[in-house]
Amino acid sequence: MTLLSVENVAAGYDDVQVLWGVDLDVAHGEIVALIGSNGAGKSTLLRTISGLVRPTGGGIAFADADITTLTPDRIVAAGVVHVPEGRRLFAGMNVRDNLLMGAYHRRDGAAAIRRDLDFVFNMFPRLHERRLQDASTLSGGEQQMCAIARGLMAAPRLLMIDELSLGLAPRVVEELTAALLKINATGLSILMVEQDVLTALELSHRAFVMVSGRIKLSGSSKSLADNPFIREAYLGVPSAAGVMP
Amino acid sequence: MLYVQVLVNGLVLGGLYSCIAVGFSLVWGVLNVINILHGSLIILGSYAAFFAYQYLHIDPFLFVPAAAFLLFCLGYAIQLVFINRVMGSPVLITLTLTFGLNLLLYNLMILAFKADFRKVILSPPLGSANLGGIVVPIDRLIGMAFAIALVGLLYALLRGTRIGRAIVAVRMDREAAQLMGVNVGRIYAITFGLGAAMAGAAGSLFSVMFPISPETANALLGKAFVICILGGLGSVPGVMVGGLTLGTIESYSALFFGPEYSVTISFSLLILLLMFRPTGIMGRRGFQ
Amino acid sequence: MILRLADVSRRFGGLVAVNRVSFELKAGEVVGLIGPNGAGKTTLVNLVTGVHRPQAGEIRYGGERIDRLPPDQIARRGIARTFQVVQPFPHMTVLENVTGGALFAGGIKTIRQAKDEAMEHLKFTGLADFAARPASALTLANRKRLELAKSLATNPRLLLLDEVNAGLNAAEIDAALDLIRAIADRGITILLIEHVMKVVLTATTRLLVLHQGELIADGSPDNVTRDPRVIEAYLGPKYAARYAPAAP
């Protein structure tokens, strides 16, 4: 059953069109990866789904409701939560308040919010340790954990994560991907934009490849990992040699 | 003894000053807008209190919440209708816009209230208290208490409530706040409304202690400048420190140089601060 | 000896960004500087280029002490940098962006000559046909090249490339690698601040590893990637298995 469906979407900024006729879908409980080089339009697509950018063509439906022209606050209320590129935590606010900001739109009462707060604190113990610390003093990895936790506090039905691994030490990326798998196991669908194609394909069930604002290829992550075009363009592996440098 | 008296006068005055400046600091800190209207909004609060006392016989101190509410609505409307259209524009545009709005409001007040000075004369005058040789007018004492309570209230609201967190979030990262479901336009309007409400409340307190006329609007705006930069932008405690410091400086400079120099001294102090310590005593990134 | 740092330290409030870092660069070397986000890499670049002043230690360039000079004087002495977060002049054309470098730090007298010089650098970095376009219209990969062209136009002897390859895909990285080699061939000393291991391993002759503000390794790429402290702090066990050849 499709949870999110993006049909023939076009979008851009002022005079520069970035997305051209994009089709993409995420089923219930699925992890979908959107891969492609930077500037291909991956972030623009997430920003269009979450309402920061208004599409100039096509339509976006979430749980059978049309969210194409809704404002971001209405889209979040519908259950689509976007963890933005660069994490963008609120400096000058401690970790706990950042997490509570995640629950800003929720109407389901303080008890439910406190329950979710405990859930994220024991999923990311380090956040509990640093809960009264200013968010800007956290390390790169901890900030990403906090950004994901903040997204979870919004009780999402679809979690969109933009650039999970950018700027993080490989060791930290391993920790985060493990956490995401645990979250997905609870039934939460995830759409992730990821620059590190290897991590993206290992983590996701299905993947879409975007080149200059168009979906060029899509399919199961397993099949894409072996696809010669992918290996050549994104894994930098001369397909003939097939061996890491 | 004289020095202690002057110090007490300064601190009492400073308490009121912090209430004058906190609304201005909130609007500047959160909306990144220099609100040239702030002085006129205070005077509007004073006139509301003056007429409420004259025709409805409501004591200005009791009128403070009403003045705050009236000005909140005006502030909310000004932001929604005018300033929201230029949010994110260069400093020049927002500053010139609030300058134009002030020219309009200031002259409407001159038209409506004429330029002559008015003051609330409480029928049973409160007189002044004598605390161990230090003479303090009671109305100023109550005024200071109110002022500090109001500043404390705003501080609590920003730290502890959902709306307060949203205001700080919008200040730090507008787009990220939108992604959390915050309606940014509404939060801007609420923030400007809160700034105007604090101005209205300060005006209501002010009407009991000082003669009011549209003319004093600019002087109040000037004080708000000095207090914000002295105390440091982006922190309510900073405004409190700034207000108390300015109050003390002004009362000592009145003692040594005479009252007419207090504005020159406070502005010269401002220029020196801007040259050497623009972040002020307690300037910080967030907004507590 | 083109650059020498001796016990350089810098704090921001309570956070120690760079802690007693010392290393030297010889003329013509291509050295990599790696470390996780927040390790202090960009702060180090800001210290060398005068954006921040070290609170302790000394920075010498060609024997002259420079850690007290303002950034423009350091740029005029031949130290150029690219910004990790690209900093173009958005509403000026690509050509005008690069002309700025030639006209000031590059020491060219007239605007016309500076424009011609700038055109050469655009050709070298493959941006010639974007010359008249506003910088804001460039893709991220081209903006990174614009940063490179601007810093080359200042006619540097030492070039600090701060994550000039971040966000590029494998094909774009190969192109960037060729460009870096071509710059090194001109005898320009390069300090390459990077995350992309592939670039660092192939392009550099020496590797510095920064972790929480401290230099924890300085040596050839091979032994640095096998250094246990580096693996624990930065690379992570899985990476070590995938890239570093089996320990002898």
Add this chain to the structure above:
Amino acid sequence: MTRLIVVATALVLVALPFMADNYVLRLATTMLMYSALALGWNFIGGFAGYPSFATAAFFGLGAYAGGVLQTRGVPMPAAWLLAGAIVALFAAALGRAILHLRGHYFAIATLVAAEVLREVTNSATDLTGGGMGLNLPVLSADVTTQARLFYFAMLVVAAAALATTALVAESRLGFGLRCIQQNEDAAIMLGINTRRYKVVAFTLSAVFPGVCGGIYASWVNYIDPTDVYDVLLSVKPIVMVLLGGAGTVLGGVYGAFLFLLMEELVWRNLLQFHAGLLGIIVVCLVLFLPHGLRGIGLPSLLSRWRQRTREATP
């Protein structure tokens, strides 16, 4: 083509005083004065993008410097030029002190500078006549000759400001200032001595208003602090440049002409609510500017103008 227009305008400007009556002459002189103020402001506000509200301070200081010199017997032209020099020195010192500030902080510093100067002038009664104002020696010439003299004086200052603007626009200084406006952190990295360039731009933005102040003092013969340090002298030139097109050479001149024409029509019929009307005009200009300046901000005006002139001149 543009060369023809320039010559034609120059002829009209020179012939005007001999044809127009005193009312039109007074209006034209005021327009030339505000053109000089707007062109002056453009050096720091348009080129470097620093929101300066110091024009009133420079104008007022120039008025008092020129006025005091004339009461001490210094002949008019010398007094005007000396006033310009004094204001330039003041601006260079003030610039060095506050140009490390950016955005609102800089704007407030310049706003307050005018207030401090007004207070100082107010209290230095023996030198400046303080609050009661300063009377200048009356000229012996008849009214029409005087009107023409001040018209030509303002014309010279406005022309000088225009010429300097054109010169700077094509020079290293102009290029450097535009880099500073676009991205100051990147500019200093390219070797631009941003401190010196900003101080030069700030001083240029002061010298023309300073001379205008001196001429104004002689023209109106009596000045007082609230009149010559009026904050409107800082705000009107900004609104004129925004109206005419910021960062362009002629923007300030068009803006001054259009704005004063509009104000003259408004003034005619609504005397007592004049300032309130002015407020409405300013609000409308800022909110609904034809160039949609608000969103794009100053820089894109610059590049579009550059495109146009490059196409226009072969």
